[in-house]
Amino acid sequence: MYLDSLAYQHKQEEWSIQDIHFLKLTLLVGISGVGKTQILQAINSLVKISKGANQNGLAWDVKFRNEGQHYHWTGEFDFLVDEVEGLDWHTADKKKMAKLLREELWLNDELITERKGEQIYFEGEKMPKLSFTESLISIFKEEEAIRPAYEGFQKIILRDHTKEVGISSTDYRMEDYQTVEELKAAELPTIVKLHWLYEKNDDLFQDIQEQFSAAFPQVEEIKTGRMGELSSFLGRVIILSIKEKGVSSWIPQYRISSGMLRSLIHIAEMYLLEKGTVVLIDEFENSLGTNCIDILTEDLLYSQESIQFIATSHHPYIINQVPYDYWKLVQRKAGTISTIDAKGLNLGDSKHERFLRLINLKQYRQGVQTS
Numbered sequence: 001m002y003l004d005s006l007a008y009q010h011k012q013e014e015w016s017i018q019d020i021h022f023l024k025l026t027l028l029v030g031i032s033g034v035g036k037t038q039i040l041q042a043i044n045s046l047v048k049i050s051k052g053a054n055q056n057g058l059a060w061d062v063k064f065r066n067e068g069q070h071y072h073w074t075g076e077f078d079f080l081v082d083e084v085e086g087l088d089w090h091t092a093d094k095k096k097m098a099k100l101l102r103e104e105l106w107l108n109d110e111l112i113t114e115r116k117g118e119q120i121y122f123e124g125e126k127m128p129k130l131s132f133t134e135s136l137i138s139i140f141k142e143e144e145a146i147r148p149a150y151e152g153f154q155k156i157i158l159r160d161h162t163k164e165v166g167i168s169s170t171d172y173r174m175e176d177y178q179t180v181e182e183l184k185a186a187e188l189p190t191i192v193k194l195h196w197l198y199e200k201n202d203d204l205f206q207d208i209q210e211q212f213s214a215a216f217p218q219v220e221e222i223k224t225g226r227m228g229e230l231s232s233f234l235g236r237v238i239i240l241s242i243k244e245k246g247v248s249s250w251i252p253q254y255r256i257s258s259g260m261l262r263s264l265i266h267i268a269e270m271y272l273l274e275k276g277t278v279v280l281i282d283e284f285e286n287s288l289g290t291n292c293i294d295i296l297t298e299d300l301l302y303s304q305e306s307i308q309f310i311a312t313s314h315h316p317y318i319i320n321q322v323p324y325d326y327w328k329l330v331q332r333k334a335g336t337i338s339t340i341d342a343k344g345l346n347l348g349d350s351k352h353e354r355f356l357r358l359i360n361l362k363q364y365r366q367g368v369q370t371s
Contacts, residue, residue: 001152001276002308004063008042011057011079015335017042019061020328027322028312028339029358030330034367035337036312039330040158040280043310049075050153052138056080056098066152066276073149075103075115075135097133105136105149112145156278159269180204184274190265193272195224195238204271211267215295216260220245240264267295275306285315319358320351329358333369 009016017039028036046062049055057079063072077098103115113122113136120127122140130139141150174196177183183193197205209222221243226236239253240261253261273279298321313319319327327342340363347354358364 001155001278002065003043003156003278003310004065006039006042006063007061008045009059010042011059013335015337018336018338020339022308022310023326024308025322025326026310026328027319027326028310028330029314029319029327029342030364031367032314033332034330035332036330037282038337040282040310040312043156043278043280044158047153047156049135050137050150052134054097054133064149064152066155067148069148070108071149071152072106072109073104073137076101099132100135103136105146107145107149113140152276155274155276156280158280158282159266174199184272190268190272191224191238191240194240194268198224208268208271211271211295212264215263215267218244222264223250263295273307277306278308278310281309281311284311284313285318316355320355324354324358327358329361329363331363331367331369 003022005019005021007017007019015035015038017035020039028039030036042060045055045058046060049058049060055077057077059076061072061074063070065071078101080096080098099118100115101117104111105113113120115121115136118129118132120130120136120139122143123145137146137150137153140146172188172192174192177186177196180197180202183196186193188196194205194208196202197208205222212222213219219242223241223243224238225241226238240256241250241252242256242260242264243250256264324342324347328339329342329345330337330339332338342354342358345357345361347357
């Protein structure tokens, strides 16, 4: 999956995103409240719509690629005042759900399915009456021409590394995964995936350990293991542990600092992402170990070509580390969010100079205009 561009409108909250084009790595920069997080939320809303969720008052125009196919998907939900957003069409009261007013899905510049009011056409043929609250991608997800579009949106993940890292149960059939590629594609907690690698003594676990030790040189070794043998519940719970140089005892997960633990999980995820994943990261620097920022920023830049990252950041070091070709300056006029490519601005030659000029730009300092 690769997102090419997005335009979006949220009628209920009265904000919109003008056409934004994405790169392999897109770093959204700008002052707080300008709309960086809303761009990620808009993408995440499309993931929900692709699964059949009902999103009141939304309109979108998105271009993307998956499995060598180029798609263009547009649509618009009716706006129902005071109705709940994000309803699951399978269980919700259809009378209280927003109708899809229009929708089109193009494949390689050919219109393959469209909705005109309550009438749906697929490959030019008029279809019997189908759901008026569920997206065409969800309805036709089993069709050969549309399956890559549906599967592509399922590869978009939103990561919030400010949240606590919890314990993980081994109530999974670990024997179902015979290869690392099968493990990467599995919907399993990262700690469970690490446990699989550790038990298999896979080289990838050593790579993750070396990367983590590069960020935290005091760490000598990492392991996973069961939390307890006597309790049937605890015996199924696995935790991470680290061993520091010069210390004989292991430090269990619940005693590892939150920033260090989140950094470990983030590094592991970078190695365990499935090909074609699109990773959305809000406030990339939040609650991560400050000495880990260098390593993690390099991960974003030098990850395998098939992974796309769209991230937001306020941190000067992260912005400086990422080449300015990947910066997009976000600004907002009333409820309209737009972006400017930093490479089109005169920001100087050195990293330091570019960052200073960026934060002193009128477009940056006046990121939010009321009119």
